[in-house]
Amino acid sequence: xxxxxxxxxxxxxxxxxxxxxxxxxxxxxxxxxxxxxxxxxxxxxxxxxxxxxxxxxxxxxxxxxxxxxxxxxxxxxxxxxxxxxxxxxxxxxxxxxxxxxxxxxxxxxxxxxxxxxxxxxxxxxxxxxxxxxxxxxxxxxxxxxxxxxxxxxxxxxxxxxxxxxxxxxxxxxxxxxxxxxxxxxxxxxxxxxxxxxxxxxxxxxxxxxxxxxxxxxxxxxxxxxxxxxxxxxxxxxxxxxxxxxxxxxxxxxxxxxxxxxxxxxxxxxxxxxxxxxxxxxxxxxxxxxxxxxxxxxxxxxxxxxxxxxxxxxxxxxxxxxxxxxxxxxxxxxxxxxxxxxxxxxxxxxxxxxxxxxxxxxxxxxxxxxxxxxxxxxxxxxxx
Amino acid sequence: xxxxxxxxxxxxxxxxxxxxxxxxxxxxxxxxxxxxxxxxxxxxxxxxxxxxxxxxxxxxxxxxxxxxxxxxxxxxxxxxxxxxxxxxxxxxxxxxxxxxxxxxxxxxxxxxxxxxxxxxxxxxxxxxxxxxxxxxxxx
Ligand SMILES: [Zn+2]
Numbered sequence: 001x002x003x004x005x006x007x008x009x010x011x012x013x014x015x016x017x018x019x020x021x022x023x024x025x026x027x028x029x030x031x032x033x034x035x036x037x038x039x040x041x042x043x044x045x046x047x048x049x050x051x052x053x054x055x056x057x058x059x060x061x062x063x064x065x066x067x068x069x070x071x072x073x074x075x076x077x078x079x080x081x082x083x084x085x086x087x088x089x090x091x092x093x094x095x096x097x098x099x100x101x102x103x104x105x106x107x108x109x110x111x112x113x114x115x116x117x118x119x120x121x122x123x124x125x126x127x128x129x130x131x132x133x134x135x136x137x138x139x140x141x142x143x144x145x146x147x148x149x150x151x152x153x154x155x156x157x158x159x160x161x162x163x164x165x166x167x168x169x170x171x172x173x174x175x176x177x178x179x180x181x182x183x184x185x186x187x188x189x190x191x192x193x194x195x196x197x198x199x200x201x202x203x204x205x206x207x208x209x210x211x212x213x214x215x216x217x218x219x220x221x222x223x224x225x226x227x228x229x230x231x232x233x234x235x236x237x238x239x240x241x242x243x244x245x246x247x248x249x250x251x252x253x254x255x256x257x258x259x260x261x262x263x264x265x266x267x268x269x270x271x272x273x274x275x276x277x278x279x280x281x282x283x284x285x286x287x288x289x290x291x292x293x294x295x296x297x298x299x300x301x302x303x304x305x306x307x308x309x310x311x312x313x314x315x316x317x318x319x320x321x322x323x324x325x326x327x328x329x330x331x332x333x334x335x336x337x338x339x340x341x342x343x344x345x346x347x348x349x350x351x352x353x354x355x356x357x358x359x360x361x362x363x364x365x366x367x368x369x370x371x372x373x374x375x376x377x378x379x380x381x382x383x
Numbered sequence: 384x385x386x387x388x389x390x391x392x393x394x395x396x397x398x399x400x401x402x403x404x405x406x407x408x409x410x411x412x413x414x415x416x417x418x419x420x421x422x423x424x425x426x427x428x429x430x431x432x433x434x435x436x437x438x439x440x441x442x443x444x445x446x447x448x449x450x451x452x453x454x455x456x457x458x459x460x461x462x463x464x465x466x467x468x469x470x471x472x473x474x475x476x477x478x479x480x481x482x483x484x485x486x487x488x489x490x491x492x493x494x495x496x497x498x499x500x501x502x503x504x505x506x507x508x509x510x511x512x513x514x515x516x517x518x519x520x521x522x
Contacts, residue, residue, distance in 0.1 A: 119460065119461045122458065122459070122461070123460040123462070125460075131394040131395055132395045132398065133426045133483065134483050135392075135460075136389065136390025136393060136394065136516070137471060137483060137484050137485055137516070138460060138463035138467075138471070138485070142458065143454050146454035147452040147453065147454050147471070147473055149454075150452045150453060150496065151451065151452040151496065154496045154497075195457070196455075196457045197457055197458045198454045198456050198457065198458065199455040246473060246481075246483065247426060247473075247481040247482065248481070252451055252452050252473070
């Protein structure tokens with residue numbers, strides 16, 4: 001039995017001072033329902049929320065959201081895997097349908113981050129590392145990726161300019177995405193002149209904290225055609241973990257959970273990296289996109305920076321990546337990001353991505369990293 | 384010396400390896416050694432990663448290593464504003480294990496991946512409450 005996606009919905013990402021977390025969820029859910037054919041709330045058997053709970057003032061959000069979107073008395077629960085929480089929710093939905101427990105499941109990735117101030121968020125994000133031995137020295141989330149960047153530059157000759165080029169591409173496509181937080185082009189000069197956050201990462205190397213939601217409706221194969229003309233199938237799914245602590249990461253140029261998750265997903269889908277026509281990878285930082293290209297096998301180890309510099313991740317390049325603007329331009333509402341990536345790839349695979357459409361995108365991939373790689377989920381989609 | 388004295392801000396006051404703080408106060412850097420299989424770990428851990436035994440002792444670790452990578456934090460988290468910018472280094476210890484800390488008494492231009500560093504047990508002197516930590520210095 002195959003599992004298909006028959007409805008996707010994306011709310012506006014950004015500083016959403018106008019909405020509560022359940023109001024954000026409602027927007028995405030409504031859009032996903034409207035995206036389906038003849039599917040109503042009563043057809044959905046369960047609601048799985050992907051979110052990182054510690055950002056919200058409201059405790060235990062699945063209950064509040066499920067009530068607000070009018071889905072009582074359907075079962076609901078939260079999956080948490082930091083920035084990969086929505087991909088964890090997607091995998092739980094896949095399992096629920098595959099097992100025969102449920103036929104149709106709603107996945108809602110949602111996050112309201114701006115209830116906290118920037119210093120509080122920095123402190124919280126720094127504590128995504130090991131708090132006993134690392135956070136006590138003032139580690140930050142950009143700081144961890146900066147250590148990856150410094151090592152990648154040292155070992156493979158990756159340059160700040162290559163990282164800046166990655167940011168320029170993200171903003172180029174973000175400017176064409178109405179849901180993105182930043183819809184403005186930038187230049188390499190502007191990126192390279194932006195203030196240092198954690199050396200060698202500058203402001204334009206980092207994604208921004210944001211609020212937002214994205215929704216996915218999944219169902220089993222014999223119902224899928226009823227609910228959408230072009231169901232998009234989950235052909236392969238992979239997931240792995242890695243030590244949370246950089247103290248136990250021998251190679252500081254690769255995310256081991258991503259390498260493992262990608263291998264599983266390719267094997268299950270029966271495809272190779274070269275078959276993937278379009279991908280959304282977890283670019284919480286420019287260096288993270290460069291490393292992701294290597295970890296999922298689009299380029300050889302160490303060649304990610306050069307690949308970006310050559311423009312090979314643009315539409316028309318060898319591997320179009322993050323042509324929705326990525327986390328960099330869309331903003332990164334932690335729990336919503338995995339669902340947002342899936343919304344984009346589903347639209348690409350259907351051929352509905354408009355001026356950002358990659359020609360012949362019959363196979364797509366998402367790569368969603370939680371924290372600094374303690375979680376990773378890779379999915380492959382086809383039609 | 385309770386473990387809550389370890390770190391500029393301590394998030395984990397209770398741990399089975401709390402004696403680490405006593406040793407650091409005496410000027411010693413210690414890791415753990417499993418009494419059953421001999422597995423060593425730095426940072427110390429109470430439960431052996433190899434054989435799952437809970438029987439361990441703390442053993443002195445040579446405070447020397449090689450810099451794996453580093454970053455300078457310009458945008459610090461809450462509680463670290465007063466020392467920013469500071470340079471964090473990730474260090475592979477000579478006798479195995481890894482450690483993260485910040486550099487002191489070292490010129491920024493001298494900090495390079497692959498350099499030899501030493502780890503120095505320290506006490507924050509300017510703060511009223513005792514705060515133990517270790518710092519990195521160029522060897
Ligand atoms: Zn043992």
